[in-house]
Amino acid sequence: MIIGINMIALPAQSGGGPFRYFQMLLKKIAEYELIDVSFIIYKQKQISIEYLAVPSSLNVEYVDVPNLGFGIRRILFEQTLFYLYLKPLDVLYSYCTSMPLLARCKKVFTLHDVYYLTTKERYGFLQRTYLTWMTKLYCKLCDTVLTVSEFSYNEIRKYLKVPEDRLFITYNFIDNNTTDPKRPDKLEDVNGRKIDMDKPYFFYVGDLQPGKNIKGMVDGFVKYANTRSDIQLIIAGKSSSYGQEMSHYISNFDNVFYLGYLSRNDVNWLLKNCSGTVLLSFCEGFGIPPLEGFGYGKPALTSNMASLPEVVGRAGVKINPYKIDEIAFGFKTLEEQYLEYVQNIPEQLAKFSPIKSAESFMDALRINYKPYSCMNM
Template identity: 30%
Template sequence: MKSVLVDLTQLPLERTGVGIYAVNYVKRLQAQAGGMRLHFLVLDDDAELLREVAAIPNASAIVLKAKLFRRFLFRVLLEQVIIPALALVKGIGAVHSLHYSFPLLSFGRFKRIVTVCDMSFFLFPELHVPAKRVFFQYFIRRLPKVEGLLFISESTMNDFMRDFPLCAAERCVIPLGTELARLQAPADPRVVAELRKRFDIGRYILYVGTIEPRKNILGLVKAFEQVAPTHPDIKLVIAGKLGWDYDSLLQYIEASPLRDRIVLTGYVNETEKHALLKSADLFTYVSFYEGFGLPVLEGMAAGVPSITSNISSMPEVAGNGALQVNPNNTDEIAAAMRSLLDHPEARASLVERGHAQSRAFTWENTTAISLDFYARLLGQREAGTQPGQLRG
């Protein structure tokens, strides 16, 4: 039986987006991998992934030194030389890369599977730093040559196919999930109290995500400035690490007359994020573009009235469980905030719908579809009859 090598070396230690996807995928493999033989490339500074991989039956970890392979040139060497060599020596049937880049040469000896998280490098190239834009556009242009593509939403797959309509790779949508039981459970009151004290917050509107132009945080701040005068007890909490091109945003916040009511927490871990979500009055995620929009799903699952954008993948994720607004219209964002802050019955109804919507997205489903895709691509299972999952 052919095995699959999953490359986990692309993941930063501070988990966002693809990192959260990868960790939850690995966790679910512990119960769902069955007889599938799996190998994982893991860096030696990633204790969490090393621990989770060790608990997967029929799996082995190939551990590499982070001091070397977190450096760009060594990272390229690993992906383009070492991984193909490993695949050939170990007789691996497929290599799964989780974040755009992948081994360019397979010598026809192993299948290449790539997870495509979004198409922002093509749709919004101006919102990325030049080096990343050039690097990832190079690999995305070559994705039609791989054997299998996993997309985290129908929206992302449609965006890709508009740019690459002749792509013949097998394609599959793997909607992401969320940890429903954990997010719906009460937060640790000690963590809540510590965060309230650390950031001096009572009632607040919350954003969670990387601070970068695509997330439209400036639009969120401007909408908050409209709402704040009639809601003097509300603050805006922006939770996330600094990404790129954030100087103009920070300058705007510093000059804002509401500077004392806008809180920048920096990166928060999963426990802190859970506590912030459970204590928020509103959750807002009015991004200009998303490949999925995982924070929207987490907000709904946590029982927070949520506002998100009405474009790209976000309607696919939110359904009727969140208010949808035009992210380019600050007045519309502000009106949505007011409607929920001022009407408790609307908030309660939205929370109920959000809970129902979030239950449709589970990591178990993400994992099951991914494993089925592996098996189909390796010829170990006949294509099923479920519509819309496997495309070629």
């Protein structure tokens, strides 16, 4: 069985949540004995094999396509010249909404969310219209659609009418073998301000875009902490035009720092040592940073919308992201009732089993494998 993995939507070595999700899936799949299975990974040529970090135990061939960047050029290439690079495949999978729709094989992709249909914070009218039309086309022409949470499953059924027999959940998860990251030599924000790594802090990691409610998070923290010098809010992730605006706004506060895009080691170190993760999005298909924090025993402050209550359960504080007073109270509650939320983390983590996610993914692609229990006897 030959499985193609379409990763040409990744334009730079700074992948976000969907890329991280698929990296973890491959790592877990590599722990199984796959029977007569090989992979062909299609990527833009500037993306190194080292960055993809595909486990060496998997039988993988890499095919480079030109440097396409991000946007219309990649989309046009995918539906035209990409066919010249495609080899005979049994299945072609994409970790996001990116697929040569006329490929002559079983086509599977992961649709993480549909919040461009339900919120207006991130996309303008024309972009929402385009994404809606394209997503409906992908759902119609692909054989199987995967998604990452019960919330997203219900939203896809409601707005895109994907039949139940073609839509499956493969939950996001974290590796149970959480890494022990190395302490960075130093950390600085984008304006050159040094971070006191021994001072308590709350931590946000993710893209800086309007749907993530960065300004609301900062305003709520500042309202709670005011000018306190004993607590910080540290923000890390990919920037954008909105991110540049937020970076300038953040520079007005002595206890809020934006560090830009960080290495995985530095992100893990910040997760391990924070007072709690923060994710106050208006909409999330899943929201993996709270789970990553749970892996290090850290509770979360999240919005009470979309998939986040499903993800966080009783291991975090959930508030209305539109109300600054509630956000401020959420920081206060998390700080004062820290141990109460920490004790609920194991129960919440157990709901997102790496084994179940990996096996549901392989079943959807019809991969023949020996069950995990057999591999560990």
